[in-house]
Amino acid sequence: VCISGGEPTIHEDLAQLLRAIKSLGFALKLDTNGTRPERLSALLDEGLLDYVAMDLKAPLDERYHRVAGCKVDLAAIRQSMSLLRRWGLAYEFRTTVGPLLDEEALKDIAREIEEAELWWLQPFVATPEVAPALAGAKALDEASLRAIVKRLAATTPGVRLRGDEGAPAGQS
Structure with a gap:
């Protein structure tokens, strides 16, 4: 079962919902933007999550606020990233490559x-x-994204292009 949103971690009763779903024997995936590391940590500590997908909207600097459209606590996002790395749980990062992101931002x-x-x-x-x-804004096209994935794979082996789920890193 995938819990998504909006941002699911803003809901005070999220853990209660996850416990109920877990009690039925389902595996749980959480989609999050990483802005509530204390909530993510509590869910991990309780063993309620089997997989986490965390959105990274932009580089963790002033560009993040611009892409997100609001001021974001970048320290909280870094803390959530660190939690996922340390925990050993299966996770992924994902970035929607919109008009405000270019190859340099992806690097x-x-x-x-x-x-x-x-x-x-x-x-x-x-x-x-x-x-x-x-609406109508231009972002990197698929061919450009494929070329960027190949270049990024040299330093970031886990990079993939959505839609190429079966392809090895850099072969998107």
């Missing part, structure tokens, strides 16, 4: 997560319903 993210076993780059699709301000 900067790669430096933050180079040891990650799995980092998905997801092509951005602008739709008026989801992101009215970005």
Whole structure:
């Protein structure tokens, strides 16, 4: 069962929900933006999660706030990243490559997560319903993303392009 959102960790009763699902014998995946490391830590400590997918919207600097569209506690995101690395639980990072991200930004993210076993780059699709301000905005095309994945794989072996789930790193 995948718990997603919005951001699921903002809900005070999340652990109660996860306990109920776990009691039925289901494995649990959490999708998170990493802004609530204390909540993530508590869920990990209690053994409620089997897999975590954490969004990394941009490099962990001023660009993150611009891509997120609001001020973000970057220290909290770093703390969540550290928790996932230390815990030994299966996890992935993922980045939606939108119009505000270029190859240099992706290289900067790669430096933050180079040891990650799995980092998905997801092509951005602008739709008026989801992101009215970005409708029609141009992001890197699929061919460019494939070339970038190949270059990033030299230092970040876990990088993959979403849609190429069966391909080895750098072969997206």
